[in-house]
Amino acid sequence: MTRFPLFVCFFLLCISVLVNAKPQTIIRIAATLNGQSIELNKPTTDDITIETLKFYITNIKLLENNAVKWTEKESYHLIDLADSTTMNILLTHGKKRKFDALEFDLGVDSLTNEKGAMGGDLDPLKGMYWSWQSGYINFKLEGRFGGQRFEYHIGGYAYPNNTIRRIRIPITNTKQVTLNPELGKLIRKLNKKDVYKVLSPGKKANIIADSLTYCFK
Secondary structure, three states, rough: OOOHHHHHHHHHHHHHHHOOOOOEEEEEEEOOOOOOOOOOOOOOOOOOEEEEEEEEEEEEEEEEEEEEEEOOOOOOOEEEEEOOOEEEEEOOOOOOOOOOEEEEEEEEOOOHOOOOOOOOOOOOHOOOOOOOOEEEEEEEEEEEEEEEEEEEEEEEEOOOOOOOEEEEOOOOOOOEEEEOOOOHHHHHHHOOOOOOOEEEHHHHHHHHHHHHHOOOO
């Protein structure tokens, strides 16, 4: 006689959890070189080898009909290709909507930079902070193209060298979004222009920051 009520209670509990579960969106990062998934320290068919790929995704927003419907609080995510746990961002927004766009900043905003070094994904030990410059590196890419080594540390938050960039991506699936930074074209373009090192804020960093906005699909 006691089993039936216990079963009913368990069933009702499961239904309650499902009903009250907050809607979520998973952002999956899938970085590529000319359509090939990037594997660190492994040359591609184009003889490009990526040794380091790190960047900040911050200030995430979900939109519907060009209107912001949800904004993530404390929105700072360091994506590091060497750490698979950083390649997925879980958004628990509690909104049963058909979002049609994702917005985010590529980099760390000026107000956060002015606060100085912080913790979590903003911890200087993550290797994305210039102690001499007192600011965060928004995007870091290191590797080799053929026999030539390249290093791009894109940062700077003060005018006219603010390299943070706003990116909007149209989406059709509100449960999972695959964000694809395609870097092959950018690397070939920079090497063709003999730009192998950008390690401080300035004109070249601004140009690369502009180009990065077209790499994300």
